[in-house]
Amino acid sequence: MTEALLFEKSRPDYRGPRLPEAGVEAPHPLDELPAALRRRREPELPRLSEPEIMRHYGRLASLNYSISENFYPLGSCTMKYNPVANEVAAALPGFAGIHPYQDEETAQGALELIWELEQALAEVVGVDRVTLQPAAGAHGEWTALRMIQAYHQSRGETRDEVLVPDSAHGTNPASAALCGFKVVEVKSAADGRISVADLESKLSDRVAALMLTNPNTLGLFERDILEVAQLVHGTGAKLYYDGANLNALMGICRPGDMGFDAVHMNLHKTFTTPHGGGGPGAGPVGVKADLVPFLPRPLVQREDGRFRLDNDRPQSIGRVRSFYGNFGMLVRAFTYVLAMGGDGLTDASRDAVLAANYLRARVEGVLELPQAGPCMHEFVASARNLGSHGIRALDVAKGLLERGFYAPTVYFPLIVPEAVMIEPTETESKATMDAFTAALEEIARLAQDDPEELHAEPRTLPVGRLDEVAAARHPVLRWKGGGGQP
Amino acid sequence: MPYLVHSEEDRQAMLETIGVASVEDLLTDIPAGLRVEALNLPPGLSEHATMARLRALADRNHLFEDRLCFRGGGVYRRFIPAAVAAVTSKPEFYTAYTPYQPEASQGTLQAIFEFQSLIAELTGMDVANASLYDGATAVAEAAMMAVVHTGRHEVAIHGFLHPEYAEVLRCYADGRGFRVIEGVPGPATAAVVFQQPNFLGLLEEPEALVEAAHAAGALAVACVDPISLALLSAPGEYGADIAVGEGQQLGLAASFGGPHVGFIACRQELTRRLPGRLIGEARDGAGRRGYVLTLTAREQHIRREKATSNICTNHSLCALAASVYLAYMGPDGLRKVATASFKHAHHLERRLAALPGWSAPFQGTPFLSEFPLRVPDPAGLTRALGRQGILGGLPLAPFYPDRKDLADVVVFACTEVNDAAALDALVEACAAPVEVAVR
Numbered sequence: 001m002t003e004a005l006l007f008e009k010s011r012p013d014y015r016g017p018r019l020p021e022a023g024v025e026a027p028h029p030l031d032e033l034p035a036a037l038r039r040r041r042e043p044e045l046p047r048l049s050e051p052e053i054m055r056h057y058g059r060l061a062s063l064n065y066s067i068s069e070n071f072y073p074l075g076s077c078t079m080k081y082n083p084v085a086n087e088v089a090a091a092l093p094g095f096a097g098i099h100p101y102q103d104e105e106t107a108q109g110a111l112e113l114i115w116e117l118e119q120a121l122a123e124v125v126g127v128d129r130v131t132l133q134p135a136a137g138a139h140g141e142w143t144a145l146r147m148i149q150a151y152h153q154s155r156g157e158t159r160d161e162v163l164v165p166d167s168a169h170g171t172n173p174a175s176a177a178l179c180g181f182k183v184v185e186v187k188s189a190a191d192g193r194i195s196v197a198d199l200e201s202k203l204s205d206r207v208a209a210l211m212l213t214n215p216n217t218l219g220l221f222e223r224d225i226l227e228v229a230q231l232v233h234g235t236g237a238k239l240y241y242d243g244a245n246l247n248a249l250m251g252i253c254r255p256g257d258m259g260f261d262a263v264h265m266n267l268h269k270t271f272t273t274p275h276g277g278g279g280p281g282a283g284p285v286g287v288k289a290d291l292v293p294f295l296p297r298p299l300v301q302r303e304d305g306r307f308r309l310d311n312d313r314p315q316s317i318g319r320v321r322s323f324y325g326n327f328g329m330l331v332r333a334f335t336y337v338l339a340m341g342g343d344g345l346t347d348a349s350r351d352a353v354l355a356a357n358y359l360r361a362r363v364e365g366v367l368e369l370p371q372a373g374p375c376m377h378e379f380v381a382s383a384r385n386l387g388s389h390g391i392r393a394l395d396v397a398k399g400l401l402e403r404g405f406y407a408p409t410v411y412f413p414l415i416v417p418e419a420v421m422i423e424p425t426e427t428e429s430k431a432t433m434d435a436f437t438a439a440l441e442e443i444a445r446l447a448q449d450d451p452e453e454l455h456a457e458p459r460t461l462p463v464g465r466l467d468e469v470a471a472a473r474h475p476v477l478r479w480k481g482g483g484g485q486p
Numbered sequence: 487m488p489y490l491v492h493s494e495e496d497r498q499a500m501l502e503t504i505g506v507a508s509v510e511d512l513l514t515d516i517p518a519g520l521r522v523e524a525l526n527l528p529p530g531l532s533e534h535a536t537m538a539r540l541r542a543l544a545d546r547n548h549l550f551e552d553r554l555c556f557r558g559g560g561v562y563r564r565f566i567p568a569a570v571a572a573v574t575s576k577p578e579f580y581t582a583y584t585p586y587q588p589e590a591s592q593g594t595l596q597a598i599f600e601f602q603s604l605i606a607e608l609t610g611m612d613v614a615n616a617s618l619y620d621g622a623t624a625v626a627e628a629a630m631m632a633v634v635h636t637g638r639h640e641v642a643i644h645g646f647l648h649p650e651y652a653e654v655l656r657c658y659a660d661g662r663g664f665r666v667i668e669g670v671p672g673p674a675t676a677a678v679v680f681q682q683p684n685f686l687g688l689l690e691e692p693e694a695l696v697e698a699a700h701a702a703g704a705l706a707v708a709c710v711d712p713i714s715l716a717l718l719s720a721p722g723e724y725g726a727d728i729a730v731g732e733g734q735q736l737g738l739a740a741s742f743g744g745p746h747v748g749f750i751a752c753r754q755e756l757t758r759r760l761p762g763r764l765i766g767e768a769r770d771g772a773g774r775r776g777y778v779l780t781l782t783a784r785e786q787h788i789r790r791e792k793a794t795s796n797i798c799t800n801h802s803l804c805a806l807a808a809s810v811y812l813a814y815m816g817p818d819g820l821r822k823v824a825t826a827s828f829k830h831a832h833h834l835e836r837r838l839a840a841l842p843g844w845s846a847p848f849q850g851t852p853f854l855s856e857f858p859l860r861v862p863d864p865a866g867l868t869r870a871l872g873r874q875g876i877l878g879g880l881p882l883a884p885f886y887p888d889r890k891d892l893a894d895v896v897v898f899a900c901t902e903v904n905d906a907a908a909l910d911a912l913v914e915a916c917a918a919p920v921e922v923a924v925r
Contacts, residue, residue, distance in 0.1 A: 016818030094544025100743030109546030276803030323743025341530030
């Protein structure tokens with residue numbers, strides 16, 4: 001079942017919606033504007049009535065999986081429930097309707113919210129100040145590295161290397177390269193944790209920072225973190241925390257206390273702001289005192305109970321985006337933090353760790369578990385045990401889709417072959433996790449008894465497996481008009 | 487406890503299956519000295535109390551009526567059709583994940599493919615990506631594309647680019663190691679960036695700028711207002727290499743500056759330099775048409791440190807909003823919106839410029855729906871208007887502290903919702919003597 005494009009449903013003679021005419025007499029732009037500046041060819045936008053538009057998007061919606069209907073066991077994505085109260089809060093006219101350039105006295109509520117959220121996040125992760133400007137996780141990561149870069153430059157030090165574990169997410173080295181850093185990989189030990197020996201061999205006064213996730217991308221707590229922090233700081237480098245796995249730690253321990261200098265967070269993971277099909281999110285970064293001068297401007301400051309925007313930050317790296325941040329997402333995260341409180345956030349992380357270990361125990365024997373337990377909030381399995389039947393992690397993923405589950409993260413981290421990374425979060429019931437296990441068991445049976453069936457899945461979704469290779473070889477990236485049957 | 491689903495029985499059963507006595511047994515890897523007693527945060531609130539708190543904060547902001555807003559500077563209060571929120575509030579869209587598993591994500595994938603097509607049409611370019619964070623970062627991404635494509639290390643800003651966009655560009659440039667200058671392109675210039683209409687609302691001459699860029703071997707990057715493209719020549723029509731801009735005016739709430747949506751589109755030849763996500767058409771085994779994330783070899787998770795950009799995401803739900811808005815308006819609706827805004831602005835400019843002590847600092851330069859005027863006492867004016875519930879024009883002094891010639895210039899914006907009575911109210915309020923502020 002596929003749906004025609006807006007353009008394919010358009011009718012050339014359909015007249016547009018009723019809109020207010022200009023309320024005053026004035027020259028028409030096409031008479032006034034210099035001819036050279038006028039549009040020559042009208043854009044071929046679709047012409048559709050509202051009923052057709054609503055039907056179109058209603059049908060498209062039915063083609064999606066989403067958290068509202070499906071379990072997303074995606075490792076490192078923390079696909080937890082998106083509270084509906086957050087949506088109500090963000091839509092309040094007093095938030096949705098305010099202009100970023102309104103005078104500060106008329107936006108005190110917004111500034112207070114930003115300040116309060118900053119304070120709360122600083123407490124959760126153990127830092128001095130937080131920037132809420134970055135629009136996404138990778139954006140926050142780059143912001144942190146820019147600040148670290150600016151810090152070293154301010155001390156007249158040339159440090160052009162950044163250390164990244166071989167288990168790291170792809171944005172880590174990309175963000176480093178965006179700052180002109182050379183990326184040096186640090187090996188994991190046999191148990192998947194960072195090799196302190198390899199780290200020591202790669203630390204030097206050329207290193208600006210070590211980027212780490214803790215728990216790491218295998219869901220394991222880096223036990224040697226205090227020693228790692230000491231070694232890194234001993235060479236004058238900074239320690240950066242990738243907050244992808246923060247959901248394991250809230251109220252249990254804090255990255256700032258471990259020695260991290262810059263702590264990145266994902267509001268669209270740990271703090272429930274919805275994924276929206278790929279965005280918008282928000283990637284705040286908390287920092288210790290050394291890095292505070294370099295934070296993006298403006299910062300919100302509180303003085304005598306009033307809030308103001310502080311642009312007077314001479315060492316700031318500047319702005320990383322326009323205005324103050326994805327404010328609508330900040331409202332959502334703040335609503336969640338208020339509702340949960342310190343006790344609730346702690347319980348969330350404890351339940352997340354409990355659920356992951358439960359699911360890990362259920363998956364044992366169905367898929368391979370390369371790392372010894374316990375895990376924290378996620379674990380990595382391997383589909384290698386199904387390989388003798390020609391079944392790969394990809395086939396497991398498609399088999400889960402067929403059975404109504406969104407697939408876990410596959411082929412990441414790179415250091416585990418046929419990796420299947422699973423993170424249930426604290427908002428999935430035991431019954432759901434049991435149903436997921438049953439689906440995996442059925443897939444494992446099919447791998448043995450009828451691998452061809454698995455290769456043919458998914459069968460009952462709107463489309464089957466799509467030829468991504470052909471799509472990349474001859475890219476069709478827009479509707480061009482005419483040709484191509486749905 | 488909100489949003490936590492397990493009862494104590496569930497927890498016990500899970501612990502038994504795992505084979506441990508308590509959650510503490512799962513946390514033994516954490517050094518004892520790192521454990522926190524409790525977070526120093528207030529306990530959680532009921533939904534009732536939470537919403538009361540949020541409402542109190544929202545009420546502490548002054549919400550100006552749309553029709554009494556005359557401030558732009560990159561964010562504009564327009565009519566947003568009900569259809570937009572009706573679509574973006576569908577949980578199948580807003581709680582969906584990134585469409586990495588295409589079979590389960592055709593709704594999102596097709597909607598964003600439509601967005602790409604709409605933006606390409608609107609800008610007159612060959613291909614557009616699945617969206618970026620905002621107009622400012624879109625400018626920075628275009629600059630980085632040009633730096634990578636030409637191998638040159640300088641980007642030239644022409645004229646009044648939004649100062650925050652220029653600041654963001656400089657932040658990226660400082661990190662990446664390329665230069666940002668203001669002025670004419672030379673042999674080291676990778677790109678010329680200009681904004682149309684510019685930050686003061688005035689119209690540039692894009693053909694001449696594109697020609698000058700190309701003559702120097704640089705790419706031409708046009709940062710454009712999407713509503714303006716209903717009336718103004720499109721970047722594809724005047725030969726720009728890359729078109730970028732901010733899509734907030736396409737159905738997104740002002741929301742104190744975000745989330746909004748950046749767009750980027752380019753000539754065919756530059757397709758593989760585009761950052762971010764791209765959605766392409768594909769076929770399944772039965773020949774059915776579908777959509778997939780494509781050309782992913784460009785992106786950070788494949789190229790890792792060799793990627794052009796680190797951008798991992800798009801503003802998908804905002805791009806969806808923009809698509810619904812454009813579908814609702816169609817070419818006729820968009821032209822009506824742009825025309826009404828133009829007429830309101832030109833009517834207003836004529837009346838305000840005639841006030842005693844007011845003048846037009848750039849006489850003769852055409853504008854669309856935003857315009858600069860020299861006014862007596864910009865700060866006093868803003869306060870006086872605010873007391874009457876009017877969000878007046880944007881004073882330029884804070885943006886250009888070193889420009890004496892702009893110290894008393896205010897930029898007024900009009901949209902289609904500033905009705906005749908609102909225009910009268912603004913003019914009357916501006917004509918009244920401004921009280922001397924008592925500090």
